[in-house]
Amino acid sequence: MTLTLDLHPLFRNERDIDRAVRTLLFKAAAAGEDRVEIISGKGSGKLQARVLAMLGQAHLRRLYARYEVDPSNQGRIVVHVTRSPRP
Template identity: 45%
Template structure:
């Protein structure tokens, strides 16, 4: 498995659930040595994307992944790349 995908549309109004989903995806990627996590946040007003980016910029989270890529063709998703 080289890619893990999470969709945050269902939990967009619940901040704790968003953080739990993101933490779970990061943990799974590290444990299973998955190279890429695709985070689907949707286009909308951009508030969910900002929340996801703030979460990923936390020092303890940022230390776990290699780089962050914004999809140039679809502004409603991000890719988090890991170097294991």
Template identity: 45%
Template sequence: MAKLVLDLHDIYNKGSQIDRALREVIDEAIAKKIDLVEIIPGKGSGQLKKKVLRFLDQKEIKALYHRVDKDSKNFGRLFVHFKHKQRKK
């Protein structure tokens, strides 16, 4: 299964870049029909993870993906699942 990985460690303190990076990875997943995006906000204080979840919870963003899973083994990781509509032939 193809997946994209977005590691936010380098831009953890740059709010606008984080939103842009999240938007870009979601758009890329849709364009390339990729089923899974792994987002790595890292462990830290949990603030970045909350920011990512708030971003994903926006109505227009929520409409783009199927569901979000938190990694039970790794607090610093989220999975965004997509369901792509199959084109009818």
């Protein structure tokens, strides 16, 4: 199962965007998900640029192995999550 976050309803509130992306990544890592999809939409590209900048932050970078903008849908970012070690 792939977790998906659609940012369309949140695009006007930067704090909500940041919180939603962080929550998604932490939840996916804790649940052992392999990947998540973040739907930023095509639009002007500002929302996608914000998400990509967030993914570059050190505290989030440790949660995933890599990310890519889906070549078949430029409005979707696929993040390959690093599994959290189980105690």
